[in-house]
Amino acid sequence: MPADRIHLVRHGEVFNPDGVLYGRLPGYRLSESGREMAQAAADYLVAEGRNVTALICSPLQRTQESAEPWATAYRLTPVIDERVIEPTNVFEGTQMRKALKNPLNWRHLLRPSVPSWGEPFRSIADRMLSAIDDAWQSVDGGDVVIVSHQAPIWVTHLAVAGEKLAHDPRSRRCALSSVTSFERRGTTWREVAYAEPAATGSAVDVGAV
Template sequence: MNPQLGETYTWRVVADQIHLVRHGEVHNPSRVLYGRLPAFRLSELGERMAQAAADDLVSRDRTVAALYASPLQRTQESAAPVAAAFGLAVVSEPRVIEPFNEFEGKRMSRALKNPLNWSKLRNPSRPSWGEPYASIVNRMTAAVEDAWRATPSGDVVIVSHQLPIWMLHSSVVGAPYRHDPRKRRCALSSITTFERTEQGFVEVGYVDPAARLSSGATDVGAV
């Protein structure tokens, strides 16, 4: 995420902070891994979570100048209260979408017990069951970089998904891409914040404004 060789920036005419917001809880009574499947909307609880994230951003008393979101329904709906709070249009950004996954539409607890699916787990470092981690990092990095450059001043909010946000975090802090999905620090409607320095992007904050709503939430969207 560093500038290209020979490239220079005027540091005070670009975005100040980039806030990556995860979507809220999804209506998913079948508890399937929904991935990129269409028509998975926020639950009523998810709508409250999304509002909690928007309220947190408002409470920071910062200027939010641009708002992007993954084109999936759950992220577009999660971006809506941010758009209303700051008077912004939501710009769809396909590069921050959920990764594709071989287990979409299945219940993971059942799929992992089926020997026909075991070959999909052969290489967890890549991973073999979906989009390579390096691919996720590359597209997320490009999307954040472009949003930062395109915003003359103020903050940028990008509403995305757990794995893309976690992979960007891993890239920025220098952590291995291979990881245990159960240990991602990226709760529903959480906000991970980055700033740009002369050395590249750095992570400067993580908050979970919907924590009080999470005890009864279902979160099985990705692996």
């Protein structure tokens, strides 16, 4: 019997005082508020009575730290999956407002439907759907939590909903430590819930690609 549900969980707030687009850069850890957010996300599924039997996260520090409350609550060892990592981005390591003032960078914005500034949306969708398919088959019942990033989670939402993958990154519904839940119906996935259990009103969220 495969998994009952797959939960895509975004990491908590990152300590990023310089407002850098951190992407896949190493060394970006959770802030203290970020750790509280990650705990709130885990507490949410515990309160819902969900039986989480497997825990997966991307290899980046912020997702591994965000997985810790889940590991403690459900006595699980996180498994690293490269497929659920943040996308690549040519603006990584920069402050976007400053980068966009340089005309040499404007060429990266010519094809937002791809997008021309980083990994294609289709590539993100394919690797994420592959990861959740494998996660679904990896357990004998219960739920699987996958701690990932804003863009991969939102692109998965779009792919499952049958919507166009091209989108404005500012339009994403994927708050810090949010939980987006899916169930398998026959051969297709269906989104069944979205929750924002963490208080994110004052959070700094400028590093997503």
